[in-house]
Amino acid sequence: MDLMTALQILDSTVRLGTPLLLACLAGLYSERAGIFDIGLEGKMLMAAFFSGAVAFVTGSVWLGLIAGIAGAMSLAVVHGLASITFRGNQLISGVAINFLASGLTVLIGQKWFALGGRTPALSGEGRFQPIVLPFADSLRDVPVIGPVYYELISGHTALVYVAFAAVPISWWLLFRTRFGLRLRAVGENPAAVDTAGISVTRLRYAAVAIAGLLTGIAGAYLATGLSAGFVKEMTAGRGFIALAALIFAKWRPVPALGATMLFGLLEAVANRYQNIDLGGVVIPVQAMQALPYVLTVIILAGFVGKAIPPRAGGEPYVKER
Amino acid sequence: MGARQQTERQATAAPAIELRAISKAFGPVQANKDISIRVERGTIHGIVGENGAGKSTLMSILYGFYRADAGEILIGGRPVQIPDSQAAIRAGIGMVFQHFKLVQNFTVLENVILGVEEGALLRPSLNKARRVLGDLAREYELDVDPDAAIEDLSVGHQQRVEILKALYRQADILILDEPTGVLTPDEADHLFRILASLRDQGKTIILITHKLREIMEITDAVSVMRRGEMVATLKTASTSPEELAERMVGRKVLLHVPKGPANPGRNVLEVENLRVVDAAGIERLRGIGLTVRAGEILGVAGVAGNGQSELLKVLGGFQRATGRVRVNGDDIDLTGRRSDGQTRRARGIAHVPEDRQALGLIMDFTAWENCAFGYHNAPEYQKNALFMDNAAMQADAQAKMERFDVRPPTATLAAKSFSGGNQQKIVLAREIERNPDLLLVGQPTRGVDIGAIEFIHKRLVALRDAGKAVLMVSVELEEILSLSDRIVVMFDGRIMGERLPDQTNERELGLLMAGVAA
Numbered sequence: 001m002d003l004m005t006a007l008q009i010l011d012s013t014v015r016l017g018t019p020l021l022l023a024c025l026a027g028l029y030s031e032r033a034g035i036f037d038i039g040l041e042g043k044m045l046m047a048a049f050f051s052g053a054v055a056f057v058t059g060s061v062w063l064g065l066i067a068g069i070a071g072a073m074s075l076a077v078v079h080g081l082a083s084i085t086f087r088g089n090q091l092i093s094g095v096a097i098n099f100l101a102s103g104l105t106v107l108i109g110q111k112w113f114a115l116g117g118r119t120p121a122l123s124g125e126g127r128f129q130p131i132v133l134p135f136a137d138s139l140r141d142v143p144v145i146g147p148v149y150y151e152l153i154s155g156h157t158a159l160v161y162v163a164f165a166a167v168p169i170s171w172w173l174l175f176r177t178r179f180g181l182r183l184r185a186v187g188e189n190p191a192a193v194d195t196a197g198i199s200v201t202r203l204r205y206a207a208v209a210i211a212g213l214l215t216g217i218a219g220a221y222l223a224t225g226l227s228a229g230f231v232k233e234m235t236a237g238r239g240f241i242a243l244a245a246l247i248f249a250k251w252r253p254v255p256a257l258g259a260t261m262l263f264g265l266l267e268a269v270a271n272r273y274q275n276i277d278l279g280g281v282v283i284p285v286q287a288m289q290a291l292p293y294v295l296t297v298i299i300l301a302g303f304v305g306k307a308i309p310p311r312a313g314g315e316p317y318v319k320e321r
Numbered sequence: 322m323g324a325r326q327q328t329e330r331q332a333t334a335a336p337a338i339e340l341r342a343i344s345k346a347f348g349p350v351q352a353n354k355d356i357s358i359r360v361e362r363g364t365i366h367g368i369v370g371e372n373g374a375g376k377s378t379l380m381s382i383l384y385g386f387y388r389a390d391a392g393e394i395l396i397g398g399r400p401v402q403i404p405d406s407q408a409a410i411r412a413g414i415g416m417v418f419q420h421f422k423l424v425q426n427f428t429v430l431e432n433v434i435l436g437v438e439e440g441a442l443l444r445p446s447l448n449k450a451r452r453v454l455g456d457l458a459r460e461y462e463l464d465v466d467p468d469a470a471i472e473d474l475s476v477g478h479q480q481r482v483e484i485l486k487a488l489y490r491q492a493d494i495l496i497l498d499e500p501t502g503v504l505t506p507d508e509a510d511h512l513f514r515i516l517a518s519l520r521d522q523g524k525t526i527i528l529i530t531h532k533l534r535e536i537m538e539i540t541d542a543v544s545v546m547r548r549g550e551m552v553a554t555l556k557t558a559s560t561s562p563e564e565l566a567e568r569m570v571g572r573k574v575l576l577h578v579p580k581g582p583a584n585p586g587r588n589v590l591e592v593e594n595l596r597v598v599d600a601a602g603i604e605r606l607r608g609i610g611l612t613v614r615a616g617e618i619l620g621v622a623g624v625a626g627n628g629q630s631e632l633l634k635v636l637g638g639f640q641r642a643t644g645r646v647r648v649n650g651d652d653i654d655l656t657g658r659r660s661d662g663q664t665r666r667a668r669g670i671a672h673v674p675e676d677r678q679a680l681g682l683i684m685d686f687t688a689w690e691n692c693a694f695g696y697h698n699a700p701e702y703q704k705n706a707l708f709m710d711n712a713a714m715q716a717d718a719q720a721k722m723e724r725f726d727v728r729p730p731t732a733t734l735a736a737k738s739f740s741g742g743n744q745q746k747i748v749l750a751r752e753i754e755r756n757p758d759l760l761l762v763g764q765p766t767r768g769v770d771i772g773a774i775e776f777i778h779k780r781l782v783a784l785r786d787a788g789k790a791v792l793m794v795s796v797e798l799e800e801i802l803s804l805s806d807r808i809v810v811m812f813d814g815r816i817m818g819e820r821l822p823d824q825t826n827e828r829e830l831g832l833l834m835a836g837v838a839a
Contacts (some may be wrong), residue, residue: 022503058681181427181431184424188424196406197405198407198436311425
């Protein structure tokens with residue numbers, strides 16, 4: 001394998017890993033605050049649809065992004081109401097959100113565009129365009145560094161850079177600020193937060209809202225960055241793979257980057273090598289495409305060592321007598 | 322005593338806390354009824370009462386968890402409103418809960434600053450806390466490693482962190498809810514030294530406890546609550562444990578159940594070289610050997626977590642082990658198919674587990690179902706080959722509950738709707754009424770009211786007098802000393818020594834419990 005091939009696979013890894021990374025960080029905020037969120041999938045799907053629809057109608061990808069975030073946020077509020085205010089079961093709320101998004105996007109899509117649930121193809125200003133970083137062209141011919149910079153680091157859409165910047169920012173926010181301390185505390189022992197005179201409800205809503213924001217960006221990226229428009233069920237289980245990555249990363253931002261990029265890499269490899277010929281035995285394309293999901297199963301089966309989730313995760317906080 | 326003189330000198334000043342006519346109802350239940358109390362500045366004030374007497378509700382009102390339906394709170398003579406915990410903290414009240422409110426994987430410093438950070442960034446707050454903690458440690462014997470994670474600290478140290486949290490928030494009034502329940506005698510002594518020096522610095526301390534000995538030892542004044550009402554406030558110097566117990570329960574209570582000398586007979590239980598290795602590969606029992614004879618109570622003392630639980634589990638039939646155990650001279654299986662609880666019961670071993678809510682009862686099931694569990698295959702409970710005889714089980718449970726004074730004696734209520742003491746009576750009734758040769762009993766009176774303690778102790782002594790063998794595990798030294806005919810002390814999976822109750826004392830046992838060979 002030459003350098004160019006490797007770089008192309010890695011480049012593809014970055015693009016495919018980005019929505020996973022954003023969703024994984026969304027789950028990280030939510031679960032660190034003690035709210036399980038299996039509705040990542042639904043929120044991303046909702047965001048993908050609204051960003052694709054609005055970007056097409058207005059012709060502005062930025063308005064599309066805002067609409068996508070708004071779509072994910074609205075579902076985040078539903079999840080917050082169900083699991084924080086009304087102390088419902090967080091898993092059931094998440095499942096409901098996934099079903100709701102799956103049905104609603106197709107229903108509204110058909111009503112608006114009559115294309116069987118998809119939105120019309122986006123082009124030009126309706127999509128996020130690659131950003132060519134400074135000096136990318138002039139450095140292109142420098143050996144090794146040039147191609148790495150040009151192929152891998154430069155030339156992504158703005159949301160990819162946002163996702164990567166979100167990793168150190170999240171780390172700093174969680175481990176170096178007051179907000180982060182309280183957020184982590186509320187996921188471990190909400191009673192400690194409550195007796196310290198801080199509102200458990202407000203902190204958890206903040207976490208759920210951040211999850212809405214990040215899944216919103218992730219969904220918008222799917223429809224307006226990675227693809228050119230919304231397609232029915234286009235998230236294809238990415239929300240669940242992000243959850244697997246979150247466990248793999250043990251609820252920490254920097255390992256979350258590594259975990260999601262690993263999944264991205266598997267997807268990129270599967271896309272590039274459709275049929276692998278191992279001296280007579282041909283591995284079919286379906287086997288390669290199943291790889292990320294197989295890895296998810298392996299990870300969730302607990303082959304990653306002991307992953308301790310936030311202790312108060314999944315439990316609605318009820319003040320004790 | 323210096324502190325008492327101080328009390329009298331300041332009695333004319335405004336009390337640290339005054340509650341006037343506080344009432345609070347939860348639906349039809351009147352948890353607090355017209356409660357008035359004055360706590361003088363610079364004193365340690367005890368509050369005693371049975372479970373459900375309303376102590377916790379009253380303290381929750383003071384700490385802003387509940388709002389009183391009626392009444393007034395005065396701090397230092399000024400009326401205050403306490404709608405939430407933040408307001409309580411501002412009013413100078415600090416609370417050390419029975420179940421600590423600490424974040425297990427945070428460091429001591431992080432726990433201390435949580436909620437009182439100096440700004441949006443953590444570093445300045447952490448630096449300040451480190452400095453202040455150093456000062457507090459020097460002043461009050463409150464040493465803890467500020468960078469240790471809570472989960473790595475002993476329970477006694479975790480409690481110090483709770484006290485430090487309150488002091489860091491500049492609390493003048495410190496409320497401690499059952500603080501010694503989880504401590505070794507040594508740790509409890511240390512805690513009392515800390516409390517005494519806090520009082521001498523002018524802090525006011527409210528101590529909620531059910532241990533009358535502690536009240537007598539450390540408090541200046543004591544208030545007694547019963548069924549939501551304040552029954553009396555007394556000077557500690559002018560009262561006695563007997564008087565307090567009587568006021569708490571509303572009748573005379575025997576704090577020490579009278580018992581005659583034991584008449585031990587043949588060996589019922591013989592244990593040799595018992596070893597248990599847990600799932601993590603840690604050896605929990607390191608070669609235990611003991612015997613229990615018919616007609617005696619063997620008390621197993623020790624700080625929780627030194628192998629007593631494993632010993633009970635092995636003997637009760639839900640933990641595998643190596644070694645040798647004989648009951649009435651016959652070996653019992655320690656591994657394999659016949660090492661289960663059913664087989665043990667058939668061999669005359671009854672078991673009242675330490676954690677009755679997890680192992681002794683199914684909380685959502687009714688009392689009569691719980692009275693049959695473990696013995697549900699008994700012939701008298703079967704209608705025919707297919708169906709159980711529910712009516713027979715109910716009638717049987719009803720009779721047992723009446724004989725064991727379970728209140729209310731309603732067999733159709735769910736186990737969770739009974740108080741701790743009555744739950745324990747249900748378990749005891751089930752196990753004792755089967756007339757076992759050997760009764761294993763863990764923490765017989767944990768979380769049990771003083772009146773029910775008396776009843777349970779009487780039943781255990783009666784069982785012994787009927788010629789049965791009793792193996793009792795307890796972390797309460799008082800209980801061990803007053804009930805046992807012989808005492809063994811466990812430490813780190815071994816037996817540290819054997820003593821006779823009338824030839825030892827709490828101090829000697831405490832040393833053995835701490836692993837110091839006496």
